[in-house]
Amino acid sequence: MTERLTAEDRAEKLPPLVARGWRLEHDGEALAxxxxxxxxxxxxxxxxxxxxxxxxxxxxxxxxxxxxxVEVLLTTHEAEGLTRRxxxxxAMMDHLSESP
Ligand code: HBI
Numbered sequence: 805m806t807e808r809l810t811a812e813d814r815a816e817k818l819p820p821l822v823a824r825g826w827r828l829e830h831d832g833e834a835l836a837x838x839x840x841x842x843x844x845x846x847x848x849x850x851x852x853x854x855x856x857x858x859x860x861x862x863x864x865x866x867x868x869x870x871x872x873x874v875e876v877l878l879t880t881h882e883a884e885g886l887t888r889r890x891x892x893x894x895a896m897m898d899h900l901s902e903s904p
Contacts, residue, residue, distance in 0.1 A: 808885040834879035841872040863889040
């Protein structure tokens with residue numbers, strides 16, 4: 805879980821994330837996405853739900869919130885790059901943004 809993604813992992817796992825609006829940043833070692841919500845409470849509610857999973861998985865996003873907008877950056881500091889932990893949190897963020 806804390807090893808950097810292999811080339812095979814990246815080829816398989818990253819395209820579906822990119823199709824859902826994730827971008828690669830920092831030379832491909834971080835995943836970024838902007839989530840938009842109708843208002844601040846919806847954005848902060850989503851952040852709260854994400855925070856509970858982040859704490860459970862001991863893997864925490866870098867993010868910035870302004871009103872209904874949340875800019876997210878995921879990477880694994882310990883590995884200095886992308887790991888399966890980032891993929892798992894990205895998938896949960898997408899899931900929680902789709903179900904109210
Ligand atoms: N969150 N994104 C991210 N990357 C990490 O390496 C990380 C984390 N949250 C907690 C964590 N590492 C702990 O394992 C260490 O701070 C002890």
